Amino acid sequence: MRGSWATSDGDGSGDQGVDAEGVFGxxxxxxxxxxxxxxxxxxxxxxxxxxxxxxxxxxxxxxxxLAADLGIARNTVAESYADLVAEGWLTARQGSGTRVADRALPPVPDRPAPRGRTPGGPTYSLVPGTPDLASFPRAQWLRAARRALAAAPHDALGYGDPRGRVELRAALAAYLSRARGVRADPERVVICSGFAHGVKLLAEVLRARGSGDALAVESYGLDVHWNLVERAGLRTLPLPLDDHGTRTDAPPADAAAMLLTPAHQFPIGVALRPERRAAAVDWARRTGRLILEDDYDGEFRYDRQPIGALQDLAPDHVAYLGTASKSLAPGLRLGWLVLPPSLAAETARHLGGTTTGVLDQLTLAEFLVSGDYDRHVRAARLRYRRRRDELVAALAERAPDVEVTGIAAGLHAVLRLPPGTEQAVVRAAAWHGLAVHGLSRYRHPATPATTRAPDALVVGYATPPDHAWAGTLEALCRALP
Incomplete structure (x- = not known):
């Protein structure tokens, strides 16, 4: 029946014209x-x-x-298809076209587990930095995406403003002013692909300005951010630390800027004291230098009034960095900068066309304007507060000697341990199938021994999905001394 199969053109559609056939396959x-x-x-x-x-x-x-694509006769293609149907590699059915036949796939060889992990990885995770990804508002986000795409002008799909879509910059300026006390207007907002991208951009700008060859950072933080800054050409120098948190009264003389998490220091969990906020602002004004404010989880506060953004005290000397990574999901790769006027255009030039996709920008703008973002954050705040309370209650019952700190806000807590036990507890947690980090993991390598924080765990209680929360909490309690 090769002849009759070939005349149906191999796709079961008959001779319906080039326009119809062009969409198949x-x-x-x-x-x-x-x-x-x-x-x-x-x-x-x-x-x-x-x-x-x-x-x-x-x-x-x-x-x-296919014949047109290859520049050969149509019968040659039809005959090749027929040969492979006969051999069992392809199938051809009227109305279904020519398809690759179902065949058993070769088994994937086992790969050795990465060093330091058991095969298959840990069962539970309390590694901080990630929200409960299972709670991402998929239905609401999809509705916002549809509305945004339907309303988007044709030119939105072009290259556009390197600072990002004006719809998102305007929506963020309004939201940040209302919810975080940031003094912003759309002209000073720059969209980036998350905090890491934003801090890298600012490091490049500072290096190009030549106002200093170092960035003063908190003595505990994320090495991935320090590494990005150093690759951009700036050294990172840790600020002093005491029982009240980061000291900002005497930054290094060669620091072009200070990078701070003033609302909820990561990972120690304290808020920057008012007199130290004032000292940082005074330094920036006096020297003409810059403060980089990382407001990574400012929406999540539980037992206190929200602490406004440091940027409100000195909008001409503070670059505010925000992200959707904790409030929504890090995979969105959506972040924003609110910059002093003199810095906005300069930073946009360093973007080099690397902003987030325009459809995601328009979706987030719609999500903000519609109120869906506020509703999601409020619901998440209640859910994470319940988890925090359950964590504190479980530790009070099962590990009463462990002090829990940094819990008034954010998505993680710090569990202070007896001296010299941090690494043993991390290993015990791994034995119970739990991934958790010790506080020392976040210490800047140049932090003096005299200012180091005590042994502790950094517990990201927002990380597990709801169905795994009880098991995660049990594994943690079993690992603690």
């Missing part, structure tokens, strides 16, 4: 080689299926479309 890269076109095409198709480039179920182009 996939683009296909083939390089027929051999003594004849038919044999060469057959061999190339067979190898594409055997090698996995064409997965089972993939619909192939019609014989007419």
């Amino acid at each position: 996939v683009d296909l890269h083939l390089e027929p080689a051999g003594p004849g076109l038919r044999r060469g095409l057959t061999d190339a198709l067979r190898e594409a299926v055997r090698g996995g480039r064409l997965a089972p179920g993939t619909r192939l182009p019609s014989s007419r479309s």
Whole structure:
């Protein structure tokens, strides 16, 4: 029945014209080689299926479309398809077209587990820095995406303003002013791909300005951020630390800026004291230097009035950095900078076309304007507060000698341990299938021994999904001394 199969054009659709056929199948890269076109095409198709480039179920182009793409006769393609149907590599059904046949896939070889992990990884995780990803508001986000795409002007899909879409910059300026006390207008907002991208941009700008060759950082923080800054050409120098948190009264003389988490220091969990906020602002004004404010989880506060952004005290000397990573999900890769006027245009020039995709920007703008963002944050705040309370209650019952600190806000807590036990507890947690970090993991390598914080765990209680929370809490309690 080869002849009748070939005349149906291999896609079960008959002769419906070029426009109809052009939408069937996939683009296909083939390089027929051999003594004849038919044999060469057959061999190339067979190898594409055997090698996995064409997965089972993939619909192939019609014989007419593939022939036009390859510049060969349509009958040659039809005959190659027929040969591979006969061999079992392809299937052809009226109305369904020509597809790659279902075949058993070769087993994937086992790979050794990464060093320091058991095969399959830990069962539970309290590693901080991630919200409960299972609680991402998928339905609301999808509705916002549909509304945003329907309303988007055609020019929104072009290259556009390097600072980001004006819809999102305007929505963020309004939200940050209302919710975080940030003095912002759309002209001073720059959209970036998360905090790491934003701090890298600012480090490059500071390096280009030549106002100093170092960035003063908190003595406990994330090494990934310090590494980004250093790759941009600035050294990182830790600020002094005492029982009240970071000291800001005497930054290093060669610091071009200070990077602070004033609302909820990561990871120690304290808020920057008012007199130290004032000292930082006074230093910036007196020297003409800059403060980089990382407001990574400012929406989440539980037992106190919200602490406003440091930027409100000195908007011409503070670069405010925010992100959707904790409030929504880090995979969105959405962040923002609110910059002094003199810095906004300069930073935009350093972007080099690396902003987040415009559709995600428009979706977040719609999410903010519609009120869905506020509703999601309020619901998440209640959920994380319940988890925090359950954590504190469980530790009071099961590990009463462990002091819990840094719990008035944010998505993590610090569990102070007996001296010399931190690493043993981290190992015990791993034995119970729990991933958790010790506080020492976040210490800047240049922090003096005299100012180091005590042994502790940093517990990201927002990280587990709801169904794993009880097991995670049990594993933690079993690991503690």
